[in-house]
Amino acid sequence: LKGNIKRVEMNIASVKSEEGEVQQIVAVLQDISEKKSVQQALSKSEANLRYLLDNSNSAFLLTNSNLEVLAFNRIANEWAIFEMGVTIKEGELFSNYFPEKYRAIALPILQNVLLGKAHSYEIKYTKRDKQVCWYDVRVTPISNTPNQNIGLCVVANDITKGKESESEIKSLNELLEKKVQERTAA
DSSP states (O other): OTTOOOOEEEEEEEEEOTTSOEEEEEEEEEEOHHHHHHHHHHHHHHHHHHHHHHTSSSEEEEEETTOBEEEEOHHHHHHIIIIISOOOOTTSBGGGGSOHHHHHHHHHHHHHHHTTOOEEEEEEEEOTTSOEEEEEEEEEEEEEETTEEEEEEEEEEEOHHHHHHHHHHHHHHHHHHHHHHHHHHO
16 A cells, blocks of 8 residues: 555574575564554653653652652652752662651551552651751552552652741731730720
8 A cells, every 4th residue: 555654573584404505584574563653652651751740840759569769750859869968769769768767657658558558648847958848748559450559659749838828827817816805805
């Protein structure tokens, strides 16, 4: 058919006589057009996903069931560098990136998530520059079948500005309540 291009994989072998002379050449052709098309679609999908993750304001990190880092995005690595002075590396234990004081708390949580129970929490964290920050962290299992978890997905968002606003509103409400009580008393 005109304009219909097929991709093929070709394997060629020679059949030789006992003296080593080539008697026949055998070629096997296999149409791999669909396989190549699927590979291209997968590559495009992976590139799109990588773009989305790397341009997100959230930190993303994936581990396997041994809690070794499989993948992470730019924000996760920037936070690790800035806040802990370390660079995330694929294959490293995720727990290596926890401040010592959090390891005893975090490891049982991660093991629980591997058993299928997602976990969300907010954590107050003091950075290396002594700035106090708040993070909203969600840890969910990655499953390949309903009963088999093969890793973790960790998503963290910096919620410091929201916490500061919340604290400011609380202070203003307390001040307002105090003024109302003073006026009522007067």
